[in-house]
Amino acid sequence: MKRTEIATLGEFGLIDHLTGDIRLVQKSSIKGVGDDAAILNHGEERTLVATDLLLEGIHFDLVYTPLRHLGYKAAVVNFSDIYAMNGTPRQITLSLGISKRFSVEDLESFYNGVKLACSIHGVDIVGGDTTSSLTGFTVSITCIGSAKEEDIVYRNGAKDTDLIYLSGDLGASYMGLQLLEREKAVFDGSSDFQPDFAGKEYLLERQLKPEARRDIVTLLKEQGILPTSMIDISDGLSSDLLHICKQSNTGCQLYEERLPIDYQTAMAAEMFNMNVTTVALNGGEDYELLFTVPLTSLEAMERVTGVRLVGHMTKPEHGCHLVTRDGQEMPLRAQGWEPIAGK
């Protein structure tokens, strides 16, 4: 593969090279890359802003993460934040810290992943910053979205009689990470090792190339359902549900038997001798939507595919519990991936 040293382009040349083919599609993108700031016109709508910082060795391992997938994921996790507000992502800014070990082609791969995600979700790249890094690859994305004021869904709107719904399934991304980490450890000891991921493709895809659930937001709108609260699952169901309960001042009952878990996730958890419920509750990086609706929406919710009723809110004095298969109530704890405490 061709390798062009970044030094041959220089900083501005590199930015021109990487962003030269970006075409703005949003009517609200008045001005994109090429000036001190991007200019957006959101007219009568609210502007939403979400931001994420991804650091090598913490959030991703380039040994098994293709740069194209990393670019895709870095964009999608920000879109997911905007969808979780019931908004529409419109623009992103993308800042990169890169070291000499990266070639122009590497960065093209990364950008192609970002551009693919943006193209699927109709989002413009309107600015950013590219600099060298003495150490790892650094990615910072800020996403700007919009929503009508009356459509915005907060974390603090749940009522103590609401139903709790969840899109997709849980734990697959975490099991995908376990697989990749194990294969990396094996690979470190033997250079001709060929990992066998047959039958585990779903887990790898969930880890390496997650999706943001625009489809769910759209389905809810079509059914005229406005959730009372919503969040995307990044830290893990326990942690994220506790955020909603804390901010809405409610308790909750979550039913273990209702947790959506894919067959591959269950198989992998067994193989790794892990409790699959713990994986589903605390794995994180699922980027599914967790939301609450009033009891009166039960019937309308039956017409929304791809989501499952997993529990209900309670009065705050009841606390936050998981109801196990045998009917016991276990306190829910935020055991999610806490990147700072863990290091």
Add this chain to the structure above:
Amino acid sequence: MKRTEIATLGEFGLIDHLTGDIRLVQKSSIKGVGDDAAILNHGEERTLVATDLLLEGIHFDLVYTPLRHLGYKAAVVNFSDIYAMNGTPRQITLSLGISKRFSVEDLESFYNGVKLACSIHGVDIVGGDTTSSLTGFTVSITCIGSAKEEDIVYRNGAKDTDLIYLSGDLGASYMGLQLLEREKAVFDGSSDFQPDFAGKEYLLERQLKPEARRDIVTLLKEQGILPTSMIDISDGLSSDLLHICKQSNTGCQLYEERLPIDYQTAMAAEMFNMNVTTVALNGGEDYELLFTVPLTSLEAMERVTGVRLVGHMTKPEHGCHLVTRDGQEMPLRAQGWEPIAGK
């Protein structure tokens, strides 16, 4: 000094701790820290977005950079981008990558610097992300500003007969950096070394605690002057003036004898055996405003204090030149600090 390990707070505890005392002051800040995204209402105005990524060892050295100053500078350089569009900064998001070697008090110092800058400029912190870093301290700030459509000043609006103005003076920040680097080298060899910065305070302040020139933007408005193009000096006057010329399709004549240079800068350049003109042209990190106005604004510009006429635009075929004190024309080159090419 008290040292609280970050692990005792956890990620969310840390964020609550650091952002709990933030009060939103902007009418357009509908929702700040505490949900998936910030919500802004810019009504009929344009929204401006600027972003900067600062990495330890590349953009700052914590050996001689107090964290409070770093926080202040990280915020101010983003405000400067918004002022350079003739806009008003309104909100920022702040993402940090931190390692175990930082204490809560360290991060408080950093945040206090950010908050001071925000308070001076009337800007809200509306969101962000905090994560651990395996290596250096990482800072990513995105600033959202606003401006009326008709007030926005681009880089591409200069005409070939326009006058070129510059606020403040140049090269001091670069000489401050040279001083700090030299003292660091001396310090590395002798632990009881006491640097003597007497008479060089201005240079250190320009490097460690630069200001964004809101005052100039305000003065221009008061005089009814709308620049035809504007940029802030981050990479160096040469590099940034060439950006304007390229995007406006003009040439330029810049006069060496007109370059504003402080006495301390000149003395330090002599001490380091550097050409002070080269320092002024290519030092960078001045965060002064470089802008062009029509010839017809010459009289009104005389009522704007703190700026200096440094040259004029020309037709593009004349090229971009520095006219030296002895009347020679030297081609202007972007020799600014190019962080990627240099590594």
